[in-house]
Amino acid sequence: MAVSAAIKVAGEDTAEVQVVPFAAGRAAFFTRRAPGKASRNEDALALIPSDESAGMLLVADGVGGYPDGDVASRTVVESLDEAVARGTADGAALRDCMLDGIDRANRLILEGQAGCASTVAAVEIEDGRVRPYHVGDSMIVITGQRGRLKWKSVPHSPTGYAVEAGLMEEDQALEHGERHLVSNIVGAHDMRIDIGPPVRLAPRDTLLLASDGLADNLFADEIVDIVRKGPLELAVRGLVERCTTRMLGNDPHMAGHADDLSILLYRRR
Numbered sequence: 525m526a527v528s529a530a531i532k533v534a535g536e537d538t539a540e541v542q543v544v545p546f547a548a549g550r551a552a553f554f555t556r557r558a559p560g561k562a563s564r565n566e567d568a569l570a571l572i573p574s575d576e577s578a579g580m581l582l583v584a585d586g587v588g589g590y591p592d593g594d595v596a597s598r599t600v601v602e603s604l605d606e607a608v609a610r611g612t613a614d615g616a617a618l619r620d621c622m623l624d625g626i627d628r629a630n631r632l633i634l635e636g637q638a639g640c641a642s643t644v645a646a647v648e649i650e651d652g653r654v655r656p657y658h659v660g661d662s663m664i665v666i667t668g669q670r671g672r673l674k675w676k677s678v679p680h681s682p683t684g685y686a687v688e689a690g691l692m693e694e695d696q697a698l699e700h701g702e703r704h705l706v707s708n709i710v711g712a713h714d715m716r717i718d719i720g721p722p723v724r725l726a727p728r729d730t731l732l733l734a735s736d737g738l739a740d741n742l743f744a745d746e747i748v749d750i751v752r753k754g755p756l757e758l759a760v761r762g763l764v765e766r767c768t769t770r771m772l773g774n775d776p777h778m779a780g781h782a783d784d785l786s787i788l789l790y791r792r793r
Contacts, residue, residue, distance in 0.1 A: 528573065529573070530570055530571065530572040530573070530605045530608075531544065531553075531570065531571040532568070532569075532570045532572075532601050532602075532605060533553070533555055533568060533569050533570070534568035534569075534570075534594065534597060534598040534601050534602075535564045535565055535566070535568065535594040535597075535598060536555075536564075536565060537555060537556040537557055537565055538553070538554050538555050538556065540554070541553070541554045541757045541760045541761055541764075542554070543756055543757050544571065546571050546573065546579060546581075546649075546790065547573065547576075547577055547578055547579040547649040547650075547790075547792075548576065548577040548651075548652065548792055548793055549649075549790055549791050549792035549793050550756060550790070550791055550793070551571055551581065551756070551788065551789065551790045552756035552757050552759070552760045552788070552789045552790075553569055553571070553760070553786075553787065553788040553789070554760050554761075554764055554785075554786070554787050555567050555568075555569055555784070555785065555786035555787070556764075556784070556785055557784050558737070558771065558782040558783050558784050558785070559768065559771050559772055559782055560782065561782070561784070564594045565594065565784050566585065566586030566588075566593030566594045566596075566597060566784050567583065567584065567585050567586070567597060567735045567737070567784040567785070567786040568583075568584045568585075568586075568594070568597035568598050568600065568601045568786070569581075569582065569583045569584070569601070569733075569786050569788055570582050570601045570604065570605060571788075572604060572605050572608045574608055574611070574612045574618060574621075575612075577650065577651050577652075578618060578648075578649060578650040578651065579608075579618075579648075579649055580604060580608055580618060580621070580622065580646060580647070580648050580649070581646065581647050581649065581731075581733055581788055581790060582600070582601065582604060582644060582645065582646035582647075582733065582788075583644070583645050583646075583662050583733045583734060583735055583786050583787075583788055584596075584597035584598075584600040584601055584642045584643065584644045584645075584662070584710075584735075585597060585642060585643045585644075585660070585661075585662050585735040585736060585737075585784070585786070586640065586641070586642050587640070587641040587642060587643065587660070587706060587709055587711070588783075590639060590640050590641045590711075591638055591639055591640055592638040592639075592640040593640055593641075593642065595636075595638055595640050596633055596638075596640035596641050596642035596710065596711055597642045599629050599632050599633055599636075599642070600625075600626070600629040600642050600644050600710055602629075603625045603626070603628045603629035603632065604621070604622070604625035604626065604629070604646065605625075606625070606628075607621040607622070607624045607625030607628065608621045608625070611624070618648035618650060619648060619655070621648075622646060622648055622657050623657075623717065626644060626646075626657070626659065626710065626717055627717075629642075629644075629710050630710050630711060630712070630715050633710060633711035634711060634712075634713065640711060641709040641710060641711030641712065642660070642709065642710045642711060643658075643659055643660025643661055643662045643680075643706060643709060643710065643735075643736070644657075644658060644659050644660065644662060644710055645657075645658045645660075645662035645663060645664045645677065645733045645734070645735075646658065646733070647664060647731065647733065647790075649790070652724060652725050652792050653722050653723065653724050653725070654666065654722070654723050654725055654731055655719070655720060655721070655722045655723070656675065656677060656719075656720035656723075657717055657718065657719055657720070658677050658680075658717075658718050658720075659680065659708055659709065659710050659715060659716070659717055659718070660679070660680050660681075660706050660708055660709050660710070661679035661680055661681045661684060661706050661736045661739070662677075662733070662734065662735050662736060663676075663677060663679070663732070663733065663734045663735075663736070663738060663739045664676070664677040664720070664731075664732070664733055665677075665731070665732040665744070665747065665748065665751075666723055666725070666729060666730070666731050666732075667729065667730050667732070667748045667751065667752050668726065668728070668729050668752065669726075669728035669729070669730075669752055669753050670752070671748050671749060671752050673744070673748060674723060674729065675720060675721070675723055676744065677718070677720065678718075679706075679736075679739070680706060680707050680708035680718070681705055681706050681707055682705055682707065683705075694743055694744065699779070725791075725792050727791075727792060727793070728753075728791070729791065729792075730751045730752055730756075730759070730789060730790070730791055731789065731790040731791070732747065732751055732787070732788070732789055733787075733788040734763075734785075734786060734787045734788070735783070735784060735785060735786040735787075736783065737767065737771075737783035737784050737785035737786070738763060738767060738785060738787060740781045740783060741766075741767045741770045741771060741780045741781060741783075742763070742766060742767060742770075746766070747763065750762040750763055750766070751763070751789060756789045756790075756791060759789055760787050760789055763787055764785065764787065767780070767785055771783070
C-alpha cells in the first residue's frame with residue numbers, strides 16, 4: 525500500500541535505510557549527521573503524497589555558516605507539506621503547490637529572528653513524469669539503468685557554475701577552497717527557484733535527490749554507477765558507505781569533507 529501521509533525527517537538521523545511504496549513506485553531514504561558531529565543534523569527530507577500515483581519528494585540542507593540550519597530545513601519541509609495539503613484539498617496542481625511552498629518557506633525564514641537559510645532539491649511526480657525544482661547546491665539526478673544521465677541539476681554556487689561552463693574540472697571543484705559557497709538560498713530576498721524540464725521516467729530509471737554531503741564527496745559518475753541498478757536499499761547503502769569512507773579520511777586516493785548526508789532514491793513500478 526502506498527504512503528497515505530507525509531513522511532518527514534527533520535533534525536534527526538535515521539538508524540537505517542527506509543524503503544516505502546510511493547507514487548506508483550518505490551522510494552528509499554537515509555539521513556544522518558556528519559561523522560563525529562555532536563550538534564543536530566541540519567538536513568531534512570520528506571515524501572509527501574497527493575494521491576496514489578502522485579506526490580513530492582524533497583531534500584533540504586541548512587546552510588553552513590548560518591545559525592539554526594536545522595530550523596531552516598525544517599521550515600522548508602513543513603511549508604511544502606502544508607502547501608500540498610492545501611493544494612490537494614483545493615484541486616491545485618503540484619507545480620503550484622511546489623512554488624507556493626518554497627516561497628512561503630522563504631518568507632517565514634526571512635521573517636524569523638534566527639538569520640538561518642536552507643537549500644532545497646525537490647521533484648513533483650505524477651503518472652510516471654517528474655519535474656525538478658531547486659534552490660542552492662543540493663543535488664537532483666535522473667539516470668537510466670545503463671548509466672545514461674538524463675538530467676542533473678546545476679549547483680547554485682561559484683564552483684558549480686564553473687564546472688557547468690567547462691572552466692573547472694569536477695575534481696578541482698571538490699578540492700576548491702570555496703566549494704562551500706552557495707549563491708542562491710531559501711532565506712534571501714533575491715531567492716530564485718530553478719525549474720527543470722518534465723522528464724518521463726522509464727520503469728528502470730532512477731531518480732536521486734541528495735544534500736551536498738553526497739556531491740562534495742563523490743563524483744557524478746560514481747553516484748550514477750552505484751544507483752543505476754540493483755535494489756534501492758543497496759544503492760543507498762553503497763552511497764553512504766563510500767561517502768563515509770571519504771569523510772573519515774580512509775580513502776587513500778581522495779580526501780573527503782565531513783558533512784550531514786541525506787539521500788532519497790525513487791523508481792516507478
